[in-house]
Amino acid sequence: MNELKSLTIVVPVYNEEEVILTSAEIIYQKLMLLIKQNKISQNSEVVFVNDGSKDTTWELVSTLSQRNKQLQGINLSRNFGHQNALLAGLTSVVVTSDFIITIDADLQDDVNLIDQMVDEALAGNEIVYGVRNNRDSDTWFKKHTAETFYRLMAKMGVNIVPNHADYRLMSQRAVQELLKYQETNLFLRGVIPLLGFKTTKVYYTRQERSAGVSKYPLPKMLKFAWDGITSFSVAPIRIILLLGIITVISALLVFSYSLIEHLLGNTTSGWPSLIISIWLIGGIQLISISVIGEYIGKIFNEVKHRPRFTIQENTLEQ
Ligand code: UDP
Ligand code: MG
Numbered sequence: 608m609n610e611l612k613s614l615t616i617v618v619p620v621y622n623e624e625e626v627i628l629t630s631a632e633i634i635y636q637k638l639m640l641l642i643k644q645n646k647i648s649q650n651s652e653v654v655f656v657n658d659g660s661k662d663t664t665w666e667l668v669s670t671l672s673q674r675n676k677q678l679q680g681i682n683l684s685r686n687f688g689h690q691n692a693l694l695a696g697l698t699s700v701v702v703t704s705d706f707i708i709t710i711d712a713d714l715q716d717d718v719n720l721i722d723q724m725v726d727e728a729l730a731g732n733e734i735v736y737g738v739r740n741n742r743d744s745d746t747w748f749k750k751h752t753a754e755t756f757y758r759l760m761a762k763m764g765v766n767i768v769p770n771h772a773d774y775r776l777m778s779q780r781a782v783q784e785l786l787k788y789q790e791t792n793l794f795l796r797g798v799i800p801l802l803g804f805k806t807t808k809v810y811y812t813r814q815e816r817s818a819g820v821s822k823y824p825l826p827k828m829l830k831f832a833w834d835g836i837t838s839f840s841v842a843p844i845r846i847i848l849l850l851g852i853i854t855v856i857s858a859l860l861v862f863s864y865s866l867i868e869h870l871l872g873n874t875t876s877g878w879p880s881l882i883i884s885i886w887l888i889g890g891i892q893l894i895s896i897s898v899i900g901e902y903i904g905k906i907f908n909e910v911k912h913r914p915r916f917t918i919q920e921n922t923l924e925q
Contacts (some may be wrong), residue, residue, distance in 0.1 A: 611648035612705035614641065614725065617696035619689055620668070621658040623712045625818040627667050630712050631655070631678060637718050638677065646725050650703070652677045654923065655712075656696040659686030672922040684919040689822070690795055693773060694786075695916040699923060701782045708776045713819065715744070716774040717811040724776040724809055733781040733804035737774035739813045749828075756832045763842035765835075766800045768808065775799070790838070791909050797839045837901050844902065847895045854891055858884060 616634055620627055634653050641647045657665045657680060668680035681699055683692060693709050700707060706728050710716050720737055727735045742750040757769045773795060777785070781804055788798050800806075823831070837843065861880060 611645065612729070613703065614638070614647040614651040614706045614708065615700040615704035616651075616653045616708045616710060616721075617656060617693065617700065618653065618710055618712050619656045619658055619692035619696065620660060620664050620712045621686060621689070621692070621822050622660045622662050622664060623819060624660075624662040624664050624667060626713050626816075627655070627664055628671075629817065630714050631671055633714065633718055634710070635675070635678060637721050641722070641725060646722075646729065647706075652679055654696055654700055655680045656692045657682045658689070658692035659683050669922065679922045681918055681923065682920045684917040687916045689773070690793060691916045693795060694793065695918060697777075697782050698786060699918070699921065701779060701786065705779050706776055707779070707782055709773050711772070711774065714817040715814050716772070717814065720774075720809055720811045727807050727809060728776050728778065731805055732776075732807045733778040734799060734802065734806040735776040736768050736771045736806070736808045738768060738808045738810050739770040739772075740810050741812060742770070744813050744815045752828070752832075756835070760797075760836065760839070763836065763840040765797055765839045767796045768800065771796065771808070778804075780804075789912075791911070791913060791915060792834055792838050792905070793915065794835045794838050797835060837905060841902070843898050847891075847898055850891050851895070854888060858888075 616638065618630070618634065623630075631653065638647075638651055638653060642649060642651060655668045655671075655678070657668055665680070665682050668678075668682075671678040672680050681695055683695055687695070696709070697707060706725070708721060708724060710718070710721075716737060724735045724737070742753065745753070753770075757767065760767050761769075777799075781799075781802055784802050784804075785795075785799060788801075861884070865880070
């Protein structure tokens, strides 16, 4: 028989003291079951990445790790954001794990899907996406903004898996390849499909958050979407070019119209057209400058090449 593969489940946590014990228990039970069923090896584990929580989350994680060596924790030195917390987890466990699953701490993602993910991985898939069947557990607003976001991204030629958040399984090889993408603002959902490899999807229904509140309030969500778009596509700059061309053509049309009117001897008062054109062009210029500024800002952040996260302590080495 082949040697069993090891699985690590990476769970980013930010101010999750209300849910962490329950989810640790549930995820751990799932891991034990898979080990018992001989699907994965004994040295599989759950690793919590504490993303600079201000509550007792890290204390809870370290207590768990003292009691059980299959529950481990990584403590980041401050809040680096969900994506960077995931990267910190992936970077820390990639050497020792054959498969890595990332899942949120709030149990919104169906833990039972892990069985299917592991089956698909054992069948040779290197990336297995957890995809939501529906968005019934979301507010009307979140559902519609998310839909628009996915549609917009697809239009701009960015290939992301709709209704897939960061619940997925990746093989060691896929994670190693992912970590070669060195951009500071890494948009995982956009980059992972670029890796290629044999890939599949498994479907589940997303639950309500089991406790606590979303750590993605609206401003953070919008920032995430905007970062996703501008770090993946230059389409906004092209749209500006189009806007510019349309404005110039309209201006020429208005110019021809007034010239004809003038030649016909009709005098028109000039101020409305003057104000409209000044405001129109001024507005377009401002938008253009800010979009270009956004990209320059992105370049500015990328050239600094700062580390994406800093690990303060780590129970993994013990
Ligand atoms: N999270 C994180 N750092 C952050 C924000 C969130 O590590 O700055 C974690 C959070 O603890 C959770 C996951 O990322 O495990 C997803 O966050 P949340 O459930 O609040 O997002 P939502 O499901 O509402 O989009
Ligand atoms: Mg959630």
